[in-house]
Amino acid sequence: MTEGSTVSGEQHVTLVVTAHAGDFVWRAGGAIALAASRGERVTIACLTFGERGESARAWREGRSLAEVKAIRRAEAEAAAAVLGAEIRFFDAGDYPLLPTPDLTDALVGVYREVRPTVVLTHALADPYNLDHPAAARMALDARVLAQAAGYPAEGEVLGAPPVFFFEPHQPEMCDFRPQVLLDITEVFDTKRAAMECLAAQQHLWEYYTELGRRRGVQLRRNAGPNLGLPANTFGEAYMRYFPQVTGRLA
Amino acid sequence: MTEGSTVSGEQHVTLVVTAHAGDFVWRAGGAIALAASRGERVTIACLTFGERGESARAWREGRSLAEVKAIRRAEAEAAAAVLGAEIRFFDAGDYPLLPTPDLTDALVGVYREVRPTVVLTHALADPYNLDHPAAARMALDARVLAQAAGYPAEGEVLGAPPVFFFEPHQPEMCDFRPQVLLDITEVFDTKRAAMECLAAQQHLWEYYTELGRRRGVQLRRNAGPNLGLPANTFGEAYMRYFPQVTGRLA
Amino acid sequence: MTEGSTVSGEQHVTLVVTAHAGDFVWRAGGAIALAASRGERVTIACLTFGERGESARAWREGRSLAEVKAIRRAEAEAAAAVLGAEIRFFDAGDYPLLPTPDLTDALVGVYREVRPTVVLTHALADPYNLDHPAAARMALDARVLAQAAGYPAEGEVLGAPPVFFFEPHQPEMCDFRPQVLLDITEVFDTKRAAMECLAAQQHLWEYYTELGRRRGVQLRRNAGPNLGLPANTFGEAYMRYFPQVTGRLA
């Protein structure tokens, strides 16, 4: 089995479904950079620019709605490029991001085209944000629809890729309990560089660097007897929505 | 990285802590046989023979306590041999298996000697059985104590091996939710042969074969888009007590 | 109190609300056949034919949408007849089944007309299927609306019938914990005959026969000291949404 392929010889592909332009950087930048560093395809489906709900600075500066969208789009494109991922914008409107059959259907199309082997999205609860659970719900619904032989969309019927929820801003308030700790040490510099593309949220650069360090400490405390991980390990935390399938307990 | 070793070059070792003589066969026989088939060491710490609580037939036949123990010991030794594992008996007395500092300390000794990289034991709740949670509790406590520099036991301080809970007889009543589905297809015949060593519980052979088949169906439904698993896949279900540590989301 | 009547002399009536054409057979066929065998009325409200999401074989055979619907309708009608139940189709469209005020209102009409004393429907969570929770939600909402004096629908205001959730395909993943084990031994042959009406899903006949057997084993282990149930007991598992009201603890 070579790099970038699965046991059946197909390619590894990661699909990231996010509500706003910055989410994929703070929450899954390490996973994206890791996959890209292995030569795998990563596609980000960015449902809105976060123009109303997560662009306070731009509004305080008196920007128009179109300007805010353009700023956030440019930042997200730059960050995706740094991470090595393709990004697609749906401009569905945020705050609130309203789930619609059309938007879910568009995501079914992405699933059938991109054919992900791994899906990353938001957790299903967030008392501080309506849009995050709405995006996650549509990501999950579209994944199920894409598996149905009778669903009328382009492309072949999909298998059942595993789904990982990335970490929300206030994890304990979102019923988020780390189930998977991903070692992102080798790509952390890339993640940091992507964070720095998000000029409007500079106060979060250090916050999420520190989170990476803390998840790294936790990763080492759960890493088993033999791994010998270095002190400056960085990590990202994820939850699983479906059981892990494996040939080895580890 | 060769078969049977970890990233740091040490050996993979599985420690199974069970309350009664039969548990490791029904609930973890596949995982044991898989590890053994890879040339790895597997040690079973069997705290009691299940002489009072899980030997109804022998009692109905009028056996003495010593006879019942001897019967269950012989069955368990045969099953362990079939699976390729070493087994140690503690004869701590079942129904009830009472947690004691001495028994926990004996398990610390096993941890420090065997140096497991993976631990398998019962789930922490079981309304139908007192002994299963008691065994799990001691397995978990001993694991933590074995990690402490100041704990006075032979051997070097242990790392933090992952812990997996195997499936109880009535999973939903024990808050058991499959988090890991282990593909045991290639060793299922070995597991079945080990089950058939347990002559006193013949009614369970088919029951647990059927469970393996059902978990195999579930495994295929969660196996992602590319795996192409055969229809006669067999599985075993596990829960994790600690987060998974990994370098790849899959 | 005679067969088929309640303490106040009214008739026992069971209403089953399902998302797709096959659900009532696999999940509640025993309960339906039992009620019918007691001479009680059973009405099945089948919201969709499962034409897109649960008819993979027909699509692979190249059938049109209309053909798929006709196939599933015929199968469901045959199965309902075997079980002794009346079935009504709403053809609301599946994958996704979208909750709408109109569909909920139609269900209110059914409640007021049929006047169920027991309601059976899907559980409220199912990570593998959008339509099941959607059907359950509408069944529950319509039940509450039908109780309101001011709700503008034909028929008298309804009482508050108990609601039972039947077992999903992957129960542990749907937070399904058996709270009621129904002894369906005496009608199991009828349930099997109804299953065999669903020709397109032949692989499930044995799967659900085995599930019935396993729930039967569990039923016997929880059946109390005196019942003396036979070894070939068959069962179905249910959850309650509301507390049981009774005049005797048992």
Next chain:
Amino acid sequence: MTEGSTVSGEQHVTLVVTAHAGDFVWRAGGAIALAASRGERVTIACLTFGERGESARAWREGRSLAEVKAIRRAEAEAAAAVLGAEIRFFDAGDYPLLPTPDLTDALVGVYREVRPTVVLTHALADPYNLDHPAAARMALDARVLAQAAGYPAEGEVLGAPPVFFFEPHQPEMCDFRPQVLLDITEVFDTKRAAMECLAAQQHLWEYYTELGRRRGVQLRRNAGPNLGLPANTFGEAYMRYFPQVTGRLA
């Protein structure tokens, strides 16, 4: 099937295991009186007199430990007599009631002798009281041990009687959610008379009368369409520890 017998012809017997002398009156007096009114046997295993923890008035009056015990014993005997139940005292010492193998073993003896078809005890959590969960834990453990063929106690092996947890003083804080609402209207006067035997806790008479009325209101709201329960219905709430086994959904 006649009054007071099960389907297999054996007698209905209720075993109540409580921590303190008053618990069975406030929490299960209705169930006890109902069973007794049907001519069934009810045995109360009262582990302590509640001499330290629930006899504040007697201590304020300057009574000795022996006097407090005698007072509570007399009250409990009177209340049991009013309800129609037999009561046995274990005098195991309260505040704290410490679980011991000997006390659990004594309860196994009771199970094998009395052969209950229904068991009532405390819920497993109570932040306001250590003794209640301790009593419940021993009641549950003894029940399992009494079922084991190899457990060395007098009497025949027991079946698996259902277990009901009665309502704690602050139900929401004890994770108590009513799953069974028992109609005790016809015996409420008897329960009230038993409450009035507990002279030291007069402030609770009205409190628990009011609770009975409130659970009666809830019972009527969940009683289904046809029951026509009167406005002055009284109820008691219970949780189940095991699934209900039944031949009819209702």
Next chain:
Amino acid sequence: MTEGSTVSGEQHVTLVVTAHAGDFVWRAGGAIALAASRGERVTIACLTFGERGESARAWREGRSLAEVKAIRRAEAEAAAAVLGAEIRFFDAGDYPLLPTPDLTDALVGVYREVRPTVVLTHALADPYNLDHPAAARMALDARVLAQAAGYPAEGEVLGAPPVFFFEPHQPEMCDFRPQVLLDITEVFDTKRAAMECLAAQQHLWEYYTELGRRRGVQLRRNAGPNLGLPANTFGEAYMRYFPQVTGRLA
């Protein structure tokens, strides 16, 4: 810091969002009267009159829809006046109360205008009532939207006021666990007077007086060592949706 102001000198303002005309009286009348008695502003956003779902008596008397609404409006206005609160009606239609973007947007307007420092609303689950969770969901969504700089509504961006869920009619069935017990003894007469404005629901006056007394008993049992609360203490129970922020543990 004077009465009715916060640490930063702004006024304390309470916003109550309810589904039906009577809810604010039974569930939060004490909190409202307390705040009003301190000279603080209280605004009630009453989304419907409860005309279909909670006006059974009026329908039985043959009233028209317009009459029922008028009756309930008059009652609610009288009760709000007694409590000292302002009330606004949205007439959004009940049974079902359907969440819409327009209604949520109207609530955003209320938040930005009224600028609450405390928000009270329904709990998020209620198996007996669709409208209560729907109202709570909109109250929570509007609160988040009102905080977004880019949300196009009149008024300044809002801070993040704490949210309290008041007690549903069947608390245990709604996952309601008291986290805050509010002492309403000094205003209980006012709450009772407000209850008596709801002539159509006279059967609830005593029910909710009794609930107040019971929550008062619980309040005293949790009130710490020194408070010396009187025996006739009255209370109301609340849950928090967000963590408490404080400068002192107490």
Next chain:
Amino acid sequence: MTEGSTVSGEQHVTLVVTAHAGDFVWRAGGAIALAASRGERVTIACLTFGERGESARAWREGRSLAEVKAIRRAEAEAAAAVLGAEIRFFDAGDYPLLPTPDLTDALVGVYREVRPTVVLTHALADPYNLDHPAAARMALDARVLAQAAGYPAEGEVLGAPPVFFFEPHQPEMCDFRPQVLLDITEVFDTKRAAMECLAAQQHLWEYYTELGRRRGVQLRRNAGPNLGLPANTFGEAYMRYFPQVTGRLA
């Protein structure tokens, strides 16, 4: 009401019950320093020195058990002095800290003597540490026993002080969800100074400074509309075991 007194005129007193010598510094140092800064009494009951389980460095340096205990005692005494608290050592032996009736009884004595109005201790679950839940369990049990009129200990019967669980090292794995965010900004320098008394755990100084900063960010996001907290706010997170009792919702 003056500083350091309750509404009934008694003094505010904080009792902290911890398993090991360092816990009170990392987890509750801010709360302790805040109370002390208000002139209130704070007593720390330190059940063990953490000599075996949390002194890895000393063991690696070849210290004897007595030496390790002396080192940890000196550190803890210094830290308590910096915070302004009294500390008492029970030397009960760690790893494992075994709950015993004698140790619980000793804590009852402390409760009756110190008469706390607030209690701080560990959370009830910790997969990484046996001793923390054991200490919490004894702290809770002793609190209940100290309230019983009949419990034979010196001193007057206690009231019911609120209990707060402080934050474990891996909060999400311990079911820890922040319910109270305490603003410790004004005493953070004191907490840091106390941390620096724990020379053996220097790697944690920055870790817990960072945690304080992160909880401060969360505190500001939940602080309501008017507080105007500074950017360098520090916080500590707590859970409540009992409902809050209050005269004002805020």
